[in-house]
Amino acid sequence: xxxCFPSTCVLYGASILIIFFWCLMWMHHxxxxxxxxxxxxxxxxxxxxxxxxxxxxxxxPLMGFDPNLLSNLETFFTMDYDCYEILFCVAEEGDPAIxxxxxxxxxxxxxxxxxxxxxxxxxxxxxxxxxxxxxxxxKHPLILISDSGIRMKPDTLKDMVEHMTDKVGLVHQLPFVCxxxxxxxxxxxxxxxxxxxxxxxxxxxxxxxNCVTGMSLLVRKSLLDEVGGLxxxxxxxxxxxxxxxxxxxxxxxxxxxxxxxxxxxxxxGMDYFRNRLKRWIKLRLxxxxxxxxxxxFTQSLLIGFLASWAGTYLFAWNPVAxxxxxxxxxxxxxxxxxxxxxxxxxxxxxxxxLVVWLLREVDSNFLFMSALADPSIxxxxxxxxxxxxxxxxxxxxx
Ligand SMILES: CCCCCCCC/C=C\CCCCCCCC(=O)N[C@@H](CO)[C@H](O)/C=C/CCCCCCCCCCCCC
Ligand SMILES: O=c1ccn([C@@H]2O[C@H](COP(=O)(O)OP(=O)(O)O[C@H]3OC[C@@H](O)[C@H](O)[C@H]3O)[C@@H](O)[C@H]2O)c(=O)[nH]1
Numbered sequence: 001x002x003x004c005f006p007s008t009c010v011l012y013g014a015s016i017l018i019i020f021f022w023c024l025m026w027m028h029h030x031x032x033x034x035x036x037x038x039x040x041x042x043x044x045x046x047x048x049x050x051x052x053x054x055x056x057x058x059x060x061p062l063m064g065f066d067p068n069l070l071s072n073l074e075t076f077f078t079m080d081y082d083c084y085e086i087l088f089c090v091a092e093e094g095d096p097a098i099x100x101x102x103x104x105x106x107x108x109x110x111x112x113x114x115x116x117x118x119x120x121x122x123x124x125x126x127x128x129x130x131x132x133x134x135x136x137x138x139k140h141p142l143i144l145i146s147d148s149g150i151r152m153k154p155d156t157l158k159d160m161v162e163h164m165t166d167k168v169g170l171v172h173q174l175p176f177v178c179x180x181x182x183x184x185x186x187x188x189x190x191x192x193x194x195x196x197x198x199x200x201x202x203x204x205x206x207x208x209x210n211c212v213t214g215m216s217l218l219v220r221k222s223l224l225d226e227v228g229g230l231x232x233x234x235x236x237x238x239x240x241x242x243x244x245x246x247x248x249x250x251x252x253x254x255x256x257x258x259x260x261x262x263x264x265x266x267x268x269g270m271d272y273f274r275n276r277l278k279r280w281i282k283l284r285l286x287x288x289x290x291x292x293x294x295x296x297f298t299q300s301l302l303i304g305f306l307a308s309w310a311g312t313y314l315f316a317w318n319p320v321a322x323x324x325x326x327x328x329x330x331x332x333x334x335x336x337x338x339x340x341x342x343x344x345x346x347x348x349x350x351x352x353x354l355v356v357w358l359l360r361e362v363d364s365n366f367l368f369m370s371a372l373a374d375p376s377i378x379x380x381x382x383x384x385x386x387x388x389x390x391x392x393x394x395x396x397x398x
Pocket of ligand 1: 024196197200201203204207209210211212213214215237238239240241280281283284287288291292294295298
């Protein structure tokens with residue numbers, strides 16, 4: 001008679017659980033590839049007599065300079081959209097971004113654009129404090145919050161506004177990265193945002209979970225004003241998550257635009273990129289801890305090792321063969337997702353993609369562990385402590 005000793009039962013149960021989770025991972029690859037293919041870069045079919053476009057106040061919080069700042073900001077002056085204003089916000093006198101904005105205001109005198117210098121301290125979130133001066137004078141019914149490193153294609157704003165249908169309160173963009181330069185960090189950043197990040201971002205949206213990014217979001221101003229304006233989110237560092245939550249709680253839908261957000265700030269090194277991802281992990285950990293603790297198990301190498309072990313334990317599979325096939329198929333899925341999100345001729349070969357992709361996959365679990373090791377959050381020149389739930393206090397200027 002078969003006797004299940006406690007340790008055997010635990011191993012047996014664990015391996016079934018791992019194989020089940022592994023199957024879920026393959027399902028998520030297939031589903032997100034299909035979703036990305038059907039959603040991204042597809043123009044909405046509007047009725048011919050669609051009304052003229054609603055006015056948009058674009059708030060650009062700026063801090064500091066990078067070599068692409070001028071050309072990125074310039075794309076906001078040349079958009080194919082009838083009615084919008086640009087409100088540039090800079091917190092401190094002497095910030096190098098001021099000079100860049102002034103040169104653009106001179107170059108495009110017919111575009112409705114203004115620069116505000118000065119911080120209004122309405123909370124701990126420095127981006128909200130910075131945007132407050134622009135928000136308080138915004139005159140249009142839609143607000144586009146757009147980070148300094150974002151580049152716009154001429155028809156992106158139109159697409160976002162078209163997605164703002166009757167029941168939709170907020171339209172956001174899937175974060176991606178422009179073809180910047182050939183540095184390792186730029187390629188790795190692009191691969192991360194075009195594979196792992198894109199999959200989970202799209203999956204969350206497909207499952208109707210709140211996964212809004214603050215780097216580019218269009219929101220109805222009346223809905224922010226209903227709860228006290230932008231400043232009511234100033235006590236959270238992850239203001240994007242809480243803006244999304246607030247709208248969802250009031251029955252509004254969140255939509256993803258067909259066009260990914262094109263991040264194009266440059267000149268930052270590998271540490272900056274890794275610290276940014278660590279900061280986001282720490283934020284997610286405090287806001288959605290159960291999902292975040294599962295994150296390491298969704299990374300190719302760890303789940304590959306576990307599935308090889310479980311397959312050997314349950315079905316006597318060859319673990320090396322399982323692992324190799326697993327990594328190969330994961331790579332094919334990620335490459336496919338990357339080409340869909342990128343949508344155009346690639347500047348990197350499959351070989352470069354493979355090498356940098358592997359490096360990132362190896363790094364992902366180290367990144368996660370080092371994020372857990374230090375709970376304090378540093379953002380630019382400030383340090384914060386985030387409590388469970390998301391409320392934030394400022395510790396100090398760094
Ligand atoms: C079977 C369950 C597996 C769950 C595993 C989830 C693994 C997630 C792995 C990578 C994370 C990608 C994350 C999505 C984007 C979040 C980016 C971010 O941190 N942004 C912050 C800064 O802008 C923002 O403030 C944070 C927002 C919180 C978002 C919460 C997202 C939850 C995402 C969950 C997606 C998985 C859905 C699976 C559901 C069964
Ligand atoms: O102290 C600051 C820091 C940042 N910012 C502005 O905030 C925007 C985003 O800054 P960064 O690029 O440093 O940071 P991230 O891209 O990681 O931000 C992202 O993660 C945290 C969320 O709260 C943000 O909404 C999201 O944009 C930029 O436009 C920047 O100029 C400020 O205005 N003041």
